[in-house]
Amino acid sequence: MSAEPINLESWRDLPAAQQPDWPDRAALDRVVTELRELPPLVFAGECDELKDRLAAVARGEAFVLQGGDCAETFAGATADNVRNKLKTLLQMAIVLTYAGRVPVVKIGRVAGQFAKPRSKPTEVRGGLELPAYRGDMVNGFDFTAESRTPDPGRLLRAYHSSAVTLNLARAFTKGGYADLRQVHAWNQDFVAESPAGRRYEQLAREIDQALAFMRACRADPEEFHTVEFYSSHEALILDYDHALTRIDSRTGLPYDVSAHMVWIGERTRQLDGAHVEFFSRIRNPIGVKLGPTTTPEDALALIDKLNPANEPGRLTFIARMGASRVRDALPPLVEKIRASGAQVAWICDPMHGNTFEAPSGHKTRRLDDVIDEVTGFFEVHQALGTHPGGIHIEFTGDDVTECVGGGHPIVEEDLALRYETACDPRLNRGQSLDLAFRVAELYRST
Template identity: 90%
Template structure:
């Protein structure tokens, strides 16, 4: 058994109960022969940019759907998500005066961990929905049956999404001269949209000045955009791991960056073991129960060479806990000399359920957790390296609050997520402006 398969001897949490292992083996074999979705050199390029984050020279904006769906791999959906990320990045770059590393939760975020293995409705118990990569959202026995052939469909949906993202980012849509075009829809009349439009006018003036001076750098016309997902279903990510011809080292070519979730970061577990073998930049989600000893052990296992850009800690504490639990983690890790990037996930610790049964989040709680994240790093003299959020480019009503306020009674109007509630684009811009303010004052 090769080092890449050492994880198979360990406990793998949150894996589907595939009804037919022989079918899974057929799918894995087919995946193993398909072309890479990304290239090892691109992963190394992202690692270099994340190393700048570790040094305090850049900021990460990572976001996208909670759970992608196969039906969502359309030009409109990909463009709208990219539009949201571009607008947020413009706000952070221009208002906070910081280079922004743009990473999407796209082209692979098709699987979700669940707190319970089954779901009960009207006395009927069925397997929980674990994302389109595993089973269907419809509450029927046939739909909820884990189907390994969905892994293959996840690959092809990821390929379509990446092709679209590359076309948009390299084909002119990401040109800075498009800043006004990104705002011509429901967001334009929101408070955040109007504030963004003022910023866009200032960018126009700056571009006109630079053009008059004869400057027109390539960076104004395209953006570097990277893909990421939680590498939850290990059979999928192992099947898409290739040995790089340049270096002889293994990379998970399903995405540029992959991360380990809060529920699968066991030190003696299969996910940590698998991640220790691949050379991508990787992340680990850390919740409020994480001890400094666990964080340091994860560093020893996942980044033994202390390579800047290799390891990112994505904290998901909750607004009420971040100021209490984050300082000791950051302090102990920093004292160890470990080179890690710190990113704040202000979404997952702030979810609650309304009496109507809708899972939601308050934008005020999201903003408060981000503020706490900056406060902790400011007090310790460390770098608040980025944010990791769940958003959509659509006019959904899934999270409450925002300048164009959504209240609990509005949630049913356009509640469209396949799993957890997402910020809509207006709320995402509210967040981007707040983060820019916090960064300037940090």
Template identity: 75%
Template sequence: MTVNADTHAVAKATWRDLPAAQQPEYPDAEALRDVVAELQSYPPLVFAGECDQLRARMGAVARGEAFLLQGGDCAEAFDAVSADHIRAKLKTLLQMSAVLTYAASVPVVKVGRIAGQYSKPRSKGTETRDGVTLPTYRGDSVNGFDFTEAARVPDPERLKRMYHASSSTLNLVRAFTTGGYADLRQVHAWNQDFVKSSPSGQRYEALAREIDNALNFMKACGTDPAEFKAVEFYSSHEALLLDYEGALTRTDSRTGKLYDTSGHMVWIGERTRQLDHAHVEFAAQIANPIGIKLGPTTTAEEALTYIDRLDPDREPGRLTFIVRMGADKVRDKLPELVEKVTASGATVAWVTDPMHGNTFEAASGHKTRRFDDVLDEVKGFFEVHKELGTHPGGIHVELTGDDVTECVGGGDEIFVDDLHQRYETACDPRLNRSQSLDLAFLVAEMYRDQ
């Protein structure tokens, strides 16, 4: 596979002439131009053929033949690019995938919020503490987390750090997923440090024994498929910083199409999905599979317009609607969207993000989410699709492989008073490993009931 790194592709980008929300205000425009020029000379992080392969897999999701598991950090951090951190996230996703594949009898498309999720849209441009007002933290790709004037200045050099951190992460993920770690025979090894202390770990271990028995039976029958020895795993992130995404956009030498080679799949966030703004126009020009977050204010007319703009050829797998309504709104707001999109003849993948619509601030000041609210939004999502006879295509969750205390509830009950113990996120609260496995088992049950 060759990709022609045609930097002229960026010059053709009509999105540059449009307003773009949530972009950093860099104090030195010339420094930004120098960084963008350097990024344009860097090799692609992913290849066009891999993006095409994911688009085909997402086509199966859209047609009701597979289920998407998309998860990872709210915002990645440069200081967390280590083998232990990456392995822990991957292990959690592999365990969730094993649960969904075996318990729900459905092929699972595995996509990480990984190797590029270093930027975050924010509701406010500034943050005030003790009478001091500074620019808000927008992720390690933009500025520093420390509440100091120097740390909070947007620095374009961080875009290069994001590229190198993403490259290191992808390199390790590829090694783990193809080098034996993701072999289904490792289904017990993924759980060794977890099973004794956790109810969800013990439940997983029982399922792992069943998988083992099935594998042994197949081997005894003379069947030992290569698919069990490695997994397809794809990267994704929000295409927020258009200077970075544009600099990594390349022309595919096979087809002449543009691909954003910063990740296999990119999505447009709830705060940047304005139809007449740059993010939608940028996404319309690239051939990657595209996601778009739809909140409770989304109208059916907007959804249909997104399809016209982003999927004019009506190709299953091109467009994923990631709905983030909130547990109290999903049953009221989602049906009209699904009905009218289905009636239009478009085949999109419908995925639930049960995290972002269910955030609240605890008395301690910590942003958190109730596991029961997360679960209830997933239930509502499945109920709507069951009622309409459509396919609930997947889940999109913020999670970590670490035993953090950021969301309350779950099988290993975390209380509001526990949040301070291991509250490590720089932005939004994530499900820990136990809560993630709890969710996978519950989603598998819902899927079977469809």
């Protein structure tokens, strides 16, 4: 048991960036009280299990595939949507495991990714200024005063939508859908006729042959029938994640049981801020997004604050530099941290540094830029003799037109056809598979 109670309220004395301006504090207090009484969404033992898997990543023995929606919506918590996202993750993981020859730790941006930081607190349309949309956890997407007013009742909806999503994900991953014998069934839709889909189908045939050989040898490991799947989200709204923090009965230590892994965003990683303070108190595996302005001193100070015991698997740095900056901004960080002896897993977010606005006004990303940043990430680690530990991407299992490029190319003029994201542009499944094949090639060359 812990020697003394851990102060879980210390973050309240520090500046908290990107928090909603709740108009009714009494209503917020009532919601927080109710959240404190609800069952955990995940269990501390599962968080520890993920920490063990991430320790293997830090040692160079495994690779992280972390991905899902930019911003989940309450309407998206359906069986079809969850299955399609899981299908994309499974297909990418198969490519990385089989073509890359590496164990893959599968982490979804699901069951809690309902809040988003914004560059401006308000939005102006036609002379009308309203609060910015901060995700379904906070307010609505519709541009009306009623919709955009922060509503603490949405925190409860976020909890219940997360519970539904996790129940579905567990059913799919443990109930036969994730069985390796399903590799062809995951490809029977719009992706099948794309270049990436045809390449995947060839890989699936090879897997079938390998499985047939193993069955002939009377080998049928349990790992072939289910997969380990973990949830994660940016723990942005501190009132929500604090309310879902529980003391583990095994150890007496606090865990944020809203997700297996939580991360701090680039806009909230201030060393003297509330987010870093809160994260320093919980025992989940945690991540921190690092943009191109991060200095080695910043990164080392975050390590001292968030992982003072140098526990493997505890801390993951998620680099989001942009394709044009990754090759010069990342090496000083990796070099300094390696020299310090800190146990850190490095993964690459090649999405957030590569967003631009198309002439149509749509926010978009070029798949070529995404691949270029991942390539630069691998080049840096290869040059320094360190481990490129994974990728962190925004994708959907649907046939959207939000990012340009890919083997079945989308051009800027196509963006308006099926632009469905609630916030940032996502790769569709064909583009996600294009990326997975390229990452597998990069991994095998290291």
